[in-house]
Amino acid sequence: MKDKLDTLGAKLARKEIRIPVDLTVGVLFFLLGGVVLLIMPHQVAISERDVVNGRAFPTLLMGLMMFCSALLVGKEIYKLAKKKPLEYKTVNLLVEIKALIILAILLVSYLLARWTDLFVVGAVFCALAFLIYFRCKKPSYYIITVGLAVGIWAAFRFLLNVRF
Amino acid sequence: MLQHIVPASGLLFTLQNILWINIGVFIGAVFAAIPGLTVILCVILFLPVTYSMSAIPGMMFLLGIYCAGGYGGSVSAILINTPGTPHAAATMLDGHPLSKQGRTKAALKIALYASTFGGIFSALALLFLGPQVAKFAAQLGTPECFMVCVFGLTIIAGVSGKSMIRGIIAACLGLLISCIGSDPMTSYDRFTFGVGRLYLGLDLAVCLIGLFALVEIVGRAEKKPDELHMDTSKMHDNGVITKAEYKRMARPTILGSLIGVIVGIIPGTGASEASWFSYSQARNLSKHPEEFGHGSVEGVAASESANNAVTGATLIPLLTLGIPGDGTVAIMLSALMINGLNPGLSLFTTQGDIMYAIMLGLILVNVFMLLQGKVLTPIFAKVVSIPQEILTPIIVIFCFAGAYSVNKNYFDVAVALVFCVLAWLLRKLDMPPVPILLGLVLGKMTETNFRRALLISNGNPSVFFSSVYCWIFVGLIVLAVGTILRGKLREKKPQAQPVTKEE
Numbered sequence: 001m002k003d004k005l006d007t008l009g010a011k012l013a014r015k016e017i018r019i020p021v022d023l024t025v026g027v028l029f030f031l032l033g034g035v036v037l038l039i040m041p042h043q044v045a046i047s048e049r050d051v052v053n054g055r056a057f058p059t060l061l062m063g064l065m066m067f068c069s070a071l072l073v074g075k076e077i078y079k080l081a082k083k084k085p086l087e088y089k090t091v092n093l094l095v096e097i098k099a100l101i102i103l104a105i106l107l108v109s110y111l112l113a114r115w116t117d118l119f120v121v122g123a124v125f126c127a128l129a130f131l132i133y134f135r136c137k138k139p140s141y142y143i144i145t146v147g148l149a150v151g152i153w154a155a156f157r158f159l160l161n162v163r164f
Numbered sequence: 165m166l167q168h169i170v171p172a173s174g175l176l177f178t179l180q181n182i183l184w185i186n187i188g189v190f191i192g193a194v195f196a197a198i199p200g201l202t203v204i205l206c207v208i209l210f211l212p213v214t215y216s217m218s219a220i221p222g223m224m225f226l227l228g229i230y231c232a233g234g235y236g237g238s239v240s241a242i243l244i245n246t247p248g249t250p251h252a253a254a255t256m257l258d259g260h261p262l263s264k265q266g267r268t269k270a271a272l273k274i275a276l277y278a279s280t281f282g283g284i285f286s287a288l289a290l291l292f293l294g295p296q297v298a299k300f301a302a303q304l305g306t307p308e309c310f311m312v313c314v315f316g317l318t319i320i321a322g323v324s325g326k327s328m329i330r331g332i333i334a335a336c337l338g339l340l341i342s343c344i345g346s347d348p349m350t351s352y353d354r355f356t357f358g359v360g361r362l363y364l365g366l367d368l369a370v371c372l373i374g375l376f377a378l379v380e381i382v383g384r385a386e387k388k389p390d391e392l393h394m395d396t397s398k399m400h401d402n403g404v405i406t407k408a409e410y411k412r413m414a415r416p417t418i419l420g421s422l423i424g425v426i427v428g429i430i431p432g433t434g435a436s437e438a439s440w441f442s443y444s445q446a447r448n449l450s451k452h453p454e455e456f457g458h459g460s461v462e463g464v465a466a467s468e469s470a471n472n473a474v475t476g477a478t479l480i481p482l483l484t485l486g487i488p489g490d491g492t493v494a495i496m497l498s499a500l501m502i503n504g505l506n507p508g509l510s511l512f513t514t515q516g517d518i519m520y521a522i523m524l525g526l527i528l529v530n531v532f533m534l535l536q537g538k539v540l541t542p543i544f545a546k547v548v549s550i551p552q553e554i555l556t557p558i559i560v561i562f563c564f565a566g567a568y569s570v571n572k573n574y575f576d577v578a579v580a581l582v583f584c585v586l587a588w589l590l591r592k593l594d595m596p597p598v599p600i601l602l603g604l605v606l607g608k609m610t611e612t613n614f615r616r617a618l619l620i621s622n623g624n625p626s627v628f629f630s631s632v633y634c635w636i637f638v639g640l641i642v643l644a645v646g647t648i649l650r651g652k653l654r655e656k657k658p659q660a661q662p663v664t665k666e667e
Contacts, residue, residue, distance in 0.1 A: 019592070021593055024593060025595065044347075046350075052619055054347040054350055054354055058340060061340050064332065068333050068336070069333065071329055089593070099385035101385075102381060103584070106381070109560070110578065119564070119568065127558075136553045141551065145554050152561050152562065152565060162565070162568065
């Protein structure tokens with residue numbers, strides 16, 4: 001199992017995706033600005049009598065965000081036209097999969113705590129899941145980490161009076 | 165000032181405050197000593213703890229973390245050649261070579277003494293300069309206050325990350341997120357998407373737990389297995405610093421403290437910039453520049469005094485104008501505001517006793533940092549080698565418990581997770597998180613001043629150019645943007661050369 005995972009990891013570590021950062025940021029945030037402006041009338045109620053209403057500031061922000069995004073996109077298009085190199089960010093597939101696993105541990109810990117309404121259940125799962133993620137083989141680490149997880153819950157529950 | 169000192173001392177010197185200072189100093193030093201755990205992360209994690217405290221113990225606790233973090237970062241820099249915090253990187257250049265020469269204890273002592281001197285110097289600067297700047301701030305009206313917010317946001321958007329435009333976009337995102345919830349002037353709900361819990365807005369601590377703390381956990385995916393284990397070298401020396409070394413430390417320590425205070429007052433700059441600048445100045449002025457990089461006592465003293473001298477100075481723009489000098493003190497602003505302490509002259513007049521107690525407390529924090537450093541440094545050194553397998557889940561559990569305890573519901577934990585995913589995506593796009601933090605902190609203040617100014621002028625935007633102060637801030641914004649852009653262009657120049665050669 002360990003060898004299989006290592007082989008798979010080595011394969012994934014070689015796979016990389018290059019993202020044109022400025023172009024992606026420009027397009028994404030231009031679209032975000034546009035979407036926020038579109039939903040603004042449904043999401044921000046105003047009174048007709050107001051000289052400066054609750055939409056003024058978010059509108060100004062989205063205008064600035066779209067302007068800056070357009071600048072980024074324009075700069076990158078100019079670079080493409082002049083055949084100059086774009087700024088890229090390399091994303092490693094193995095790193096991203098590991099990040100997704102960590103996010104999954106966080107999510108399951110949260111869901112366990114919420115469903116059982118017992119924070120300590122989520123905390124113990126989190127402790128064990130991370131030890132397994134790090135491929136820890138030392139029993140003492142398991143005892144210490146689970147003990148600390150229960151200890152933190154107990155400190156919040158009984159000392160700080162947080163009922164969870 | 166004197167009329168506030170006596171009652172402030174009475175408020176400060178209580179058993180509760182002394183206890184919280186010491187807890188804060190201990191936690192700050194331990195956190196900063198562990199590579200990968202930053203002071204900002206520590207302050208975020210423990211911010212919810214201060215919600216149930218009054219202003220003085222709460223601020224003393226956070227200032228304890230903040231100041232001791234400055235020293236704690238140097239422990240791992242000296243021991244294992246890995247800075248615990250980014251601003252300890254300059255210390256590493258000479259601290260670790262000193263440790264390799266078998267003078268680990270001596271290097272740690274030099275760092276501790278220089279940090280304490282820098283911290284106390286900075287606290288005194290805050291005590292004497294703060295009220296004067298506050299008097300100036302009192303003359304500012306709503307349009308000027310809006311320009312001050314724009315100035316602070318511009319600088320931080322400019323200096324965080326590689327691209328100024330990306331920084332501005334990030335600041336806009338932070339300001340937009342701060343708009344979620346009830347309108348500060350009309351109480352109509354905004355961007356709540358029918359979720360009742362969003363009406364009160366997003367809690368700053370919860371957002372920051374996701375943006376800065378949980379994302380660091382996800383960032384463990386980027387670490388290689390050998391980076392997760394760090395063994396500390398043992399401290400065998402007696403830690404003696406000779407008279408000649410003390411003499412050599414004096415000048416760089418004073419110079420570093422001065423540089424730290426000046427750099428700290430400028431919003432957007434921080435301890436890292438101060439320590440590098442101080443280090444290079446100390447090398448230029450030293451009689452033994454050849455020793456720098458090979459275990460120079462002056463090098464350690466210069467960088468450590470500068471990075472701790474920033475601590476009090478960053479509070480000057482925070483307490484007087486409401487502009488945080490760096491990300492960590494931005495979080496402290498929320499701790500102040502929860503206790504009804506709003507930045508400005510009123511802090512130094514109507515709330516003078518509390519304010520002076522906090523400023524005097526900063527001196528006390530540095531004294532306790534010195535005492536704890538002298539006694540507990542061996543413990544801080546051991547902490548450096550805590551395995552990440554144990555540390556990582558413990559931080560997550562603290563994050564979840566902290567997020568839950570803010571409003572005692574799981575909704576906030578979910579919000580923290582959403583912000584964690586957002587922060588991870590933004591990290592992939594090289595978007596700096598600090599402008600988002602500033603946007604979140606300054607959002608309400610910026611919008612309220614913007615709208616009030618426009619209301620006064622009946623919607624005429626020329627109100628933002630209606631006074632001398634407005635024009636001064638416009639000038640400062642233009643100057644800051646110009647300087648930042650010039651710096652960025654200079655950074656790009658060496659990269660452009662190889663391309664030209666290839667062509």
